[in-house]
Amino acid sequence: MNLDVQGxxxxxxxxxxxxxxxxxxxxxxxxxxxDADHGINMNRGFTKVREKVSQGTYGDLGAILKDVxxxxxxxxxxxxxxxxxxxxxxxxxKLAGLQAAxxxxxxxxxxxxxxxxxxxxxxxxEDKTMVDALSxxxxxxxxxxxxxxxxxxxxxxxxxxxxxxxxxxxxxVARKGRASYLGKRSVGHQDPGATSTYLILSTLLMxxxxxx
Amino acid sequence: xxxxxxxxxxxxVQSLAGLEAAHxxxxxxxxxxxAVLRGDAPKAKVAVISGGGSGHEPLHGGYVGYxxxxxxxxxxxxxxxxxxxxxxxxxxxxxxxxxxxxxxxxTGDVMNFQxxxxxxxxxxxxxxxxxxxxxxxxxDSLYTAGRRGVGGTVLAEKIVGAKAEAGGSLEEVKALCxxxxxxxxxxxxxxxxxxxxxxxxxxxxLADDEMEIGIGIxxxxxxxxxxxxxxxxxxxxxxxxxxxxxxxxxxxxxxxFVNGMxxxxxxxxxxAYNDLASYLREKGIVIARSLVGNYITSLEMQGFSITLLKLxxxxxxxxxxxxxxxxxxxxx
Numbered sequence: 001m002n003l004d005v006q007g008x009x010x011x012x013x014x015x016x017x018x019x020x021x022x023x024x025x026x027x028x029x030x031x032x033x034x035d036a037d038h039g040i041n042m043n044r045g046f047t048k049v050r051e052k053v054s055q056g057t058y059g060d061l062g063a064i065l066k067d068v069x070x071x072x073x074x075x076x077x078x079x080x081x082x083x084x085x086x087x088x089x090x091x092x093x094k095l096a097g098l099q100a101a102x103x104x105x106x107x108x109x110x111x112x113x114x115x116x117x118x119x120x121x122x123x124x125x126e127d128k129t130m131v132d133a134l135s136x137x138x139x140x141x142x143x144x145x146x147x148x149x150x151x152x153x154x155x156x157x158x159x160x161x162x163x164x165x166x167x168x169x170x171x172x173v174a175r176k177g178r179a180s181y182l183g184k185r186s187v188g189h190q191d192p193g194a195t196s197t198y199l200i201l202s203t204l205l206m207x208x209x210x211x212x
Numbered sequence: 213x214x215x216x217x218x219x220x221x222x223x224x225v226q227s228l229a230g231l232e233a234a235h236x237x238x239x240x241x242x243x244x245x246x247a248v249l250r251g252d253a254p255k256a257k258v259a260v261i262s263g264g265g266s267g268h269e270p271l272h273g274g275y276v277g278y279x280x281x282x283x284x285x286x287x288x289x290x291x292x293x294x295x296x297x298x299x300x301x302x303x304x305x306x307x308x309x310x311x312x313x314x315x316x317x318x319t320g321d322v323m324n325f326q327x328x329x330x331x332x333x334x335x336x337x338x339x340x341x342x343x344x345x346x347x348x349x350x351x352d353s354l355y356t357a358g359r360r361g362v363g364g365t366v367l368a369e370k371i372v373g374a375k376a377e378a379g380g381s382l383e384e385v386k387a388l389c390x391x392x393x394x395x396x397x398x399x400x401x402x403x404x405x406x407x408x409x410x411x412x413x414x415x416x417x418l419a420d421d422e423m424e425i426g427i428g429i430x431x432x433x434x435x436x437x438x439x440x441x442x443x444x445x446x447x448x449x450x451x452x453x454x455x456x457x458x459x460x461x462x463x464x465x466x467x468x469f470v471n472g473m474x475x476x477x478x479x480x481x482x483x484a485y486n487d488l489a490s491y492l493r494e495k496g497i498v499i500a501r502s503l504v505g506n507y508i509t510s511l512e513m514q515g516f517s518i519t520l521l522k523l524x525x526x527x528x529x530x531x532x533x534x535x536x537x538x539x540x541x542x543x544x
Contacts, residue, residue, distance in 0.1 A: 027411055035290045035430045036408055036415045044288075073327070077265075077291040079320035082327055120323060177319045180356035181432045 002100040002151055003208060008064050011207040012053055016046040018203040019196070026199075029192040033179040037078060038192040045076035045084070062096030065089075079177055080193060083117050083130065090116035103145035103154035110138050121176065128174040128186065130193035137162035137201055155205040159198070166190065166198040213412045223409045224266045224288055231273050235538050239276050246293065247301035248273040248284045254307040258376040258385045259283065261301055262314040262369055264321050265290040267408070268429055271366060271508045274539030280373035281537070289408050289511070290430045292320035298328035302337065310338035310382035314368055314389060316361025317345035340382055342389040344368055346398045346519065348457040349426025349434040360428050363471050363519030364396035366507045367531075370540060374533035388530075392521065397457050399450045400434070400517030402427040402473065406510050425449065429473075429510045429517075443480070447487040450518050455495060460520060462496030467503065467531065469519040474509035476516055481505065484516055501531055507539065 003011070019026075019042045026039030049071045058064045065088045073085030094109035095101060101109065114134050123129040140161035144154035169191035174180045179191070217223050228248065232241045237251045253259075262272045263285030272284035283301040287293035302311045311332065315325045322343060329339045346364030350356055372389045380388065402424045405414035415431040418424060423446070426434020441449075460466060470485040472478070485504050492499055500523050508517075521527070534543035 031411065031413075031415050035432065036411045037288070037291050040408075040410045041288070041291055074294045074296045077287045077294050077320065077324070079292070079323055081292070081294055081320070082323040121319070175356065177357055178428075178430070178432050181350055181360070181428060181434075183352060183356070185433060 001208070002102045003061070003106060004100040005058050005061060005064065007208060008061055009053060009058070011204045012064070012068060013050055014207040015200050015203045016050040018199050019043050019046045022199055026192050026196055029190055029195055032189045033174060033182055033186045034192060035178050038080060038196065041076045041078050041080055042196055045072045045081065048075040059099070060096065061098050061101055062092045062094075065092035065095060068092075079121065080196070083121055083193075086116040086120050087113040101151070103141065103149055103151045106151065107138065107141040107145040107154065110134075110141060114138050123176045126172055127176045128169045128172040128179060128191045128194075129176050130191070130197040132169050132172070132191065133162040133165040133194035133197040136165040137197075152205070152208060155201070155208065159202045159205050162198045162201045166194040169194045213407050213409070215407070215409055217409060220409050224286060227266070227269070228273065228286065231538060238536065238538065239273070242300060242304055245297045245300040246286055247297050247304070248276045248286070249301065249304055250276050250278075250282045253282050253305035255282070256307045256309065257379060258309045258382050259302065259305045259307060259311045260314065260369070260373050260376050260385070261285070261298065261305070261311060262365070263287070263293045263298060263301075263325070264316050264318070265292060265430070267406075267511045268508050270506075270539030272369070275366070275369050275373075275537045277535070277537035278544065279377045279533060279535035279537075280369055280540065289410065292318065292324045295324050295327035295331060298325055299331045302328070302332055302339070306337060310340065312372065312376070312382060312385050312389065313339065313341040314365065314372065315341055315343045316365055317343045317358055318360065319357050338382055340386040342368075342386060342393060344393050346393065346396045347400070347428065348397050348453050349399050349428070351435070360432070362400060362429055363398040363469055363508055363517050364393065364521065366471075367396060367467060367469065367519065367521050368392045370535060371527055371530045374530040374535070378533070392527070395458070395522040396519060397454045398517055398519040399453050400427045400429065400473065400515060401425045401446060401450060402431070402510075402513055402515035403440070404475065404514040405431055406474070406513035408511070423515075427515060429508060431510060431513065443484055444487045447484050447518070448491055451488055451491045454518060454520050455497070458520075458522065460495075460497050460522060463498070465498045465500040465523045465528075466492070467501040467521040467523055467527075468492065468499045469503040469507075469521070471508055471517045471519065472506040473513040473515040473517070474506055475512045475514040478505065481516060488518060500528060
């Protein structure tokens, strides 16, 4: 089953619910190695996103994600605002005009989104950032799509990779963002950005399975 | 958590409304985005704009006015503002001579200001940016997001604002801001943490007999956590790190700035200033100008920072030039 306009709107609403439920968890992770606002900011951003997309009528996936991107950019703040904003903006360009995405088109869009994040944030793997969850997820998605997997199967592989990537941030020394000021003291804490990335992807998968 | 507030989501907007109400004519709020604008903007001069997370008051909104900032864009507490704020603020105060963004070096601030600069450049507005990174507590700047922008930002906004007020071109104003940044160094410390209203609990914990040396203005950790010592020992530790970094040398004239983090009494700040003055005297460094008080804070945190700026005749004249803002005013 592919991700169509209705499925995407439902997934975005579900992501909002997930981030709201995990607001304190993300903020706690951020207060250990950052500035204690990641959950608050993501929840504020996706609350606005839900308001925005619930008012729109959409003919294609790109238009939805463009609204998501613009809303996040103007409401989240911090580094996550521009980074997630860029992620969804780049995805929206790839999905423009498409009424449904299969595994390979979603993989191509997410790969483009990842490139946007890397270009803006200049993070590499093992810098202890969202890239540590997103990059392996995109790789897994592409690989599964290449073997002809269904969208659900491909996303399952991506979510597992994102989870492993998120967990891999625990022993790392942060080299980007405010956590980098901690140096070795950042070891032993899971990166909040990698965690929100995992939550977004796993919620997308869950929402898609419910539709099916 | 105990704080003066009505609704946690409204802390920043209601505080801004209070700033406008307390200083009518001096500042006005932008009608559609969170931005503090100079009351008589736009002026036919370079527009100097800064911004950043809230919680550092009087920075930046308190420095909007004659001889300093044309606009300030506050984010949520300790969170960068968003690009639409800087974009709209610049459109509202730009007087045809270009815009200078003074940005503190934090990942989010730098990204959001960059996006706003791109949007404005796309519309033909002449935009320049200077990133302030004066915090010597960050040592491994190669492996981190780089040195943070702290106390030096206040001095840069005052001096650069004076130059813009005097009719300096965008190139001159930008070059001056870079010069200030290259000659200023700071370091902070905390005795207690602070609580972000929306988080409801302190951002870190310190035992009763502990302090954090090299703290950032958002409670980010610094160089080390250690047992509390005397004011003299603390001041010497911080001043030495600052003096050795530039380095400041015997015979140099400086502006010595002792800044409170929000919860430290003025009495203790002057006590610390006294220790700083003795230390600098021993080193043969001459204090030509001074500033003592709460100017770039971290909510209700107890602690302070020291900033030294190497002065010359140009910087002294611009520092002395008239300024009229909610947070700094003299000569007018």
